[in-house]
Amino acid sequence: MSSDSEDIPLAKRRQQQQRAxxxxxxxxxxxxxxxxxxxxxxRPAVRKRVLDDDDDEDADTLSSSDxxxxxAKRARPSAAKKKSYKDDSSNSxxxxxxxxxxxxxxxxxxxxxxxxxxxxxxxxxxNGTNGTSRTKAAPKYKEESSSDSDAPLAKKxxxxxxxxxxxxxxxxxxxxSSKSKQSxxxxxxxxxxxxxDRSKLKKVKKEEEEEEDDKSKVKKVKKEEDEDEDADAWxxxxxxxxxxxxxxxxxxxxxxxxxxxxxxxxxxxxYDGKPITLAPAVEEIAGFFGALLFTEHAENPTFQENFFRDxxxxxxxxxxxxxxxxxxxxxxxxxxEYYQAEKEKRKNMxxxxxxxxxxxxxxxxxxxxxxxxxxxxxKVGNYRIEPxxxxxxxxxxxxxxxxxxxxxxxxxxxxxxRVQPEQVSLNLSRDAPIPKAPAGHKWGAIVHDDTKTWLAxxxxxxxxxxxYVFLAAGSSxxxxxxxxKFETARALKKEIDWIRRGYMADLKDKKMFNRQRATxxxxxxxLALRAGNEKGEDEADxxxxxxxxxxxxxxxxxxxxHLDFLGKDSIRYEKTVEVDEQVFKNIRLFKREPAQxxxxxxxxxxxxxxxxxxxxxxxGLTAKVFRTFNASFTFQDQLEKRTPKDGTIAEKLLxxxxxxxxxxxxxxxxxxxxxxxxGQIGKxxxxxRAYKYQKMKQKKMILxxxxxxxxxxxxxxxxxxxxxxxxxxxYETQLLEKxxxxxxAKFEKDNLKRKENxxxxxxxxxxxxxxxxxxxxxxxxxxxRKKGVVPPTRGATVEKCNAQILKLDERIAATRLSLTDxxxxxxxxxxTSKINxxxxxxxxxxxxxxxxxxxxxxxxxxxxKFKWAMTVDKDWEF
DNA sequence: GAGGTAACTTAGAATGTTTTTT
DNA sequence: AAAAAACATTCTAAGTTACCTC
Numbered sequence: 001m002s003s004d005s006e007d008i009p010l011a012k013r014r015q016q017q018q019r020a021x022x023x024x025x026x027x028x029x030x031x032x033x034x035x036x037x038x039x040x041x042x043r044p045a046v047r048k049r050v051l052d053d054d055d056d057e058d059a060d061t062l063s064s065s066d067x068x069x070x071x072a073k074r075a076r077p078s079a080a081k082k083k084s085y086k087d088d089s090s091n092s093x094x095x096x097x098x099x100x101x102x103x104x105x106x107x108x109x110x111x112x113x114x115x116x117x118x119x120x121x122x123x124x125x126x127n128g129t130n131g132t133s134r135t136k137a138a139p140k141y142k143e144e145s146s147s148d149s150d151a152p153l154a155k156k157x158x159x160x161x162x163x164x165x166x167x168x169x170x171x172x173x174x175x176x177s178s179k180s181k182q183s184x185x186x187x188x189x190x191x192x193x194x195x196x197d198r199s200k201l202k203k204v205k206k207e208e209e210e211e212e213d214d215k216s217k218v219k220k221v222k223k224e225e226d227e228d229e230d231a232d233a234w235x236x237x238x239x240x241x242x243x244x245x246x247x248x249x250x251x252x253x254x255x256x257x258x259x260x261x262x263x264x265x266x267x268x269x270x271y272d273g274k275p276i277t278l279a280p281a282v283e284e285i286a287g288f289f290g291a292l293l294f295t296e297h298a299e300n301p302t303f304q305e306n307f308f309r310d311x312x313x314x315x316x317x318x319x320x321x322x323x324x325x326x327x328x329x330x331x332x333x334x335x336x337e338y339y340q341a342e343k344e345k346r347k348n349m350x351x352x353x354x355x356x357x358x359x360x361x362x363x364x365x366x367x368x369x370x371x372x373x374x375x376x377x378x379k380v381g382n383y384r385i386e387p388x389x390x391x392x393x394x395x396x397x398x399x400x401x402x403x404x405x406x407x408x409x410x411x412x413x414x415x416x417x418r419v420q421p422e423q424v425s426l427n428l429s430r431d432a433p434i435p436k437a438p439a440g441h442k443w444g445a446i447v448h449d450d451t452k453t454w455l456a457x458x459x460x461x462x463x464x465x466x467x468y469v470f471l472a473a474g475s476s477x478x479x480x481x482x483x484x485k486f487e488t489a490r491a492l493k494k495e496i497d498w499i500r501r502g503y504m505a506d507l508k509d510k511k512m513f514n515r516q517r518a519t520x521x522x523x524x525x526x527l528a529l530r531a532g533n534e535k536g537e538d539e540a541d542x543x544x545x546x547x548x549x550x551x552x553x554x555x556x557x558x559x560x561x562h563l564d565f566l567g568k569d570s571i572r573y574e575k576t577v578e579v580d581e582q583v584f585k586n587i588r589l590f591k592r593e594p595a596q597x598x599x600x601x602x603x604x605x606x607x608x609x610x611x612x613x614x615x616x617x618x619x620g621l622t623a624k625v626f627r628t629f630n631a632s633f634t635f636q637d638q639l640e641k642r643t644p645k646d647g648t649i650a651e652k653l654l655x656x657x658x659x660x661x662x663x664x665x666x667x668x669x670x671x672x673x674x675x676x677x678x679g680q681i682g683k684x685x686x687x688x689r690a691y692k693y694q695k696m697k698q699k700k701m702i703l704x705x706x707x708x709x710x711x712x713x714x715x716x717x718x719x720x721x722x723x724x725x726x727x728x729x730x731y732e733t734q735l736l737e738k739x740x741x742x743x744x745a746k747f748e749k750d751n752l753k754r755k756e757n758x759x760x761x762x763x764x765x766x767x768x769x770x771x772x773x774x775x776x777x778x779x780x781x782x783x784x785r786k787k788g789v790v791p792p793t794r795g796a797t798v799e800k801c802n803a804q805i806l807k808l809d810e811r812i813a814a815t816r817l818s819l820t821d822x823x824x825x826x827x828x829x830x831x832t833s834k835i836n837x838x839x840x841x842x843x844x845x846x847x848x849x850x851x852x853x854x855x856x857x858x859x860x861x862x863x864x865k866f867k868w869a870m871t872v873d874k875d876w877e878f
Numbered sequence: 879g880a881g882g883t884a885a886c887t888t889a890g891a892a893t894g895t896t897t898t899t900t
Numbered sequence: 901a902a903a904a905a906a907c908a909t910t911c912t913a914a915g916t917t918a919c920c921t922c
Binding site: 381382384386391392393394397463465467530531532533535539540542544567568569570607608611622623624674676680831859860861862 | 904905906907908909910911912913914915916917918
């Protein structure tokens with residue numbers, strides 16, 4: 001029943017693909033074994049290379065014997081010189097140093113921030129769009145602005161706060177600091193009486209004032225069935241000021257939805273060939289695996305091992321279950337079949353059943369999928385507590401296959417797979433009614449932390465990570481942070497020139513640390529790499545920029561760099577790029593002996609240090625901002641270039657999608673190749689071959705018509721590439737077969753018609769005659785193949801044949817193009833960049849400008865998510 | 879300053895639904 | 901009308917970042 005090739009799961013295809021992708025020039029093979037294809041992972045605790053930034057030698061001299069610049073040029077740039085790359089135009093402020101000596105980073109950076117502000121202020125109107133200084137919004141939403149009376153002051157405070165990079169929050173905002181401390185402790189306490197924090201006078205007053213508003217607002221919203229767009233349009237009423245850490249003043253919700261209890265189906269797996277009866281919990285776990293049978297997961301040894309450890313342990317603990325000690329003796333196929341059948345059943349549900357299921361979902365959506373935030377009705381995202389199951393880690397995750405459960409502790413008489421209410425903490429405002437916990441249960445904790453956006457949280461067992469219930473993507477909170485994200489990216493756009501000059505200069509810095517930082521920054525900026533935090537041993541071995549290791553980078557003179565590593569989600573990043581000469585030199589320097597495989601390329605650098613540095617360059621700047629900035633910038637740029645001014649909507653959409661794809665490629669967003677892809681490609685290739693076949697025929701026909709052309713046009717004699725005799729024969733056989741079938745079908749159809757019309761059916765002999773004609777044709781073709789000569793068809797002329805050939809060439813080219821297009825699109829995922837990286841205002845403005853309906857580019861959910869961005873005018877620029 | 883972790887964004891797989899093709 | 905492809909949504913894993921603690 002395992003219709004094998006049919007059902008290859010995505011993960012498997014991905015792997016095959018990755019394997020297939022492996023370039024022949026891959027230098028990483030060395031040391032690779034079956035377990036760690038990208039080289040065995042060595043994590044030397046601290047293995048710094050001998051070169052030390054503290055010894056005062058010029059790193060360039062150390063870097064290599066080759067062609068370093070003459071000593072005079074290598075000398076550290078003087079302060080005056082450095083100033084020059086900060087901002088050529090603003091030479092008025094001579095002290096505008098880019099980075100200064102590293103030990104005095106902070107004070108200089110402070111100056112920098114002020115500088116850049118002064119600069120933008122002076123420069124012009126455009127800075128009105130900068131995140132911190134948005135002032136254009138009209139205070140439409142009157143109720144809210146009541147809490148807002150001190151806006152100008154708060155704004156100033158925020159401004160100041162940000163220009164002092166270190167710990168300023170504590171200094172300038174005692175309220176918020178004490179608050180956050182207290183609220184963290186709150187979370188740890190249990191029960192409902194704990195009151196969070198900041199009952200500062202000001203706040204209390206505010207709340208009192210707003211209580212009234214809240215009530216009326218809630219009523220209003222209910223009455224108008226959330227048709228009231230203005231009430232939801234937070235972006236029309238952006239206040240820049242206000243304590244950013246406070247996320248809401250009122251938050252009411254109904255808690256979370258727990259997955260239903262397991263209903264045993266009694267389907268028996270086999271052990272050692274015999275069906276066995278399992279206790280419900282054990283049966284459920286066996287079912288988890290059974291459902292995954294024949295997928296890449298279930299065939300992965302690590303997955304099997306982890307699963308079996310947990311499975312057999314729990315089976316053992318249940319006395320009623322027979323002992324299970326060998327994975328090999330387990331046969332889960334009955335369960336697999338059961339779940340397949342269930343799937344089928346679900347697919348074949350009647351209309352009524354489907355209707356009922358929909359209804360049920362609606363009820364849950366209303367109950368748990370909705371909350372009230374500051375009186376506004378908002379959607380909750382993932383309100384379902386994750387059901388138990390097998391952890392599906394990506395790539396080579398050491399824990400993949402482990403059982404996700406609630407508790408195996410003996411406190412519970414039976415093993416508890418489902419997360420219990422006691423493990424779940426809820427966050428809501430103090431005035432909100434506390435949702436009832438499921439019967440017989442209590443909530444783990446109730447907190448009132450208005451600096452957090454989560455509604456519920458619990459701990460997961462496999463990686464000991466925290467899970468949250470957040471608002472949906474279309475909510476105001478998410479929208480606001482989205483807007484903030486893009487405004488930061490836009491702010492970077494204004495600063496990028498001098499920041500780039502800065503790190504380019506730092507590439508030659510005497511201190512190794514600075515060089516590494518600059519080089520990393522270069523890669524992050526030019527290649528849109530992720531920051532690359534350190535990872536633990538119990539995670540998949542993936543890297544980002546700062547965690548790149550030697551084996552991930554190879555160099556090729558004069559300035560070519562190959563990158564080959566597994567990034568987030570174990571997606572392979574494999575690119576060959578030209579890099580700046582100095583970057584090339586630096587990387588060679590970093591890679592020098594005694595470094596060896598497994599060592600970090602940037603052995604002095606950590607993401608935290610990189611980000612600290614960036615923070616000094618610009619408020620809110622972190623490594624990930626570069627990705628956002630470059631993605632949006634590239635998109636706008638490409639969109640502009642590709643959109644045909646007078647094209648049809650379809651042509652414009654094509655341009656849009658191409659620009660989108662450029663971004664996806666930049667960010668290396670990939671997806672598994674779909675099931676039928678190879679087949680689809682094959683079909684198109686066949687189409688190309690069919691064209692070539694026709695072309696070949698035309699060419700030969702010309703020669704039959706005009707044999708003299710053999711000398712004049714030797715290309716006519718050349719065989720078509722990729723057109724082999726065997727293929728031709730098979731193709732012709734197919735053509736003939738199809739023709740026969742067509743004739744038969746037509747014959748039968750005609751006879752049916754005759755019958756209806758009470759006419760006599762055509763005699764079978766007629767059909768035979770028709771088929772004979774095909775046989776004659778077959779002989780002709782065979783003859784043509786033998787002699788390599790194609791007699792001209794009736795009315796054929798050299799001119800006509802030439803025209804045909806031209807047409808065919810065009811078609812071949814077009815089909816080939818669609819082939820490349822398809823091929824590339826097949827592994828490129830456009831969605832991720834559209835959802836997370838491309839400022840939606842670029843799209844909105846483009847639609848406006850080119851009269852393209854918005855719903856051609858954004859689905860309903862995306863329009864909802866980006867509703868804050870839809871009001872820009874056609875000339876808006878990122 | 880290392881190490882841990884809370885909280886949030888970003889990510890591809892899996893699943894569900896609609897549209898297109900056969 | 902069925903199958904396949906395309907498109908949309910849901911799910912939860914896997915990142916980044918700030919912050920806390922020692």
